[in-house]
Amino acid sequence: MRKRMLTVFAGVIFLSCITFLTGCSIRLRFYPVTGPVATAKPSQVFLGKITASSAFNPKSGGFSAVLDDGETFNGTWSMVRPDTAGHGALAGTKPIDDAWDGVYGKGYYTAHVLGQPEYGRSVTNGSKGTVLQVEICTRGPEAGETKAVARDSKGNIYKVTPY
Secondary structure (H helix, E strand, O other), rough: HHHHHHHHHHHHHHHHHHHHHOOOOEEEEEEEOOOOHHOOOOOEEEEEEOOOOOOOOOOOOEEEEEEEOOOEEEEEEEEEEEHHOOOOOOOOOOOOHHHHHHOOOOHHHHHHHOOOEEEEEEEEEEOOEEEEEEEEEEEEHHHHEEEEEEOOOOOOEEEEOOO
């Protein structure tokens, strides 16, 4: 239990430092992996941003993105408990463990995401009615790995990376 608490604390400190050094925000790129947007030619990359409430409280904040057809998404994200990561529907949406596996390979969610202590989520309604779910997972400071995925209500799955 003590080791887990230290890992969680170290992860929070790590995220705090990153958000503080980047001006309390991280810019994101959304790369379509599957769905109608992924088959469009030429291929597109979409942009977004997450912000921390403050450098000293990086457990929630703002989220924004502009995706297909210029649809804008403005909302919030927050850290969730490890035992709820990827479980249960939010605002009528489905869990997106299939998006993790679709982006990083079959079984990735179960092997690398489920139960991780640093897990954030956003469910945001777009300006044209699309619902966008984004999940981000940090696999602890010793792993030094943060990954994110997204899925929209139009059947698109995205790999999300900072830039």
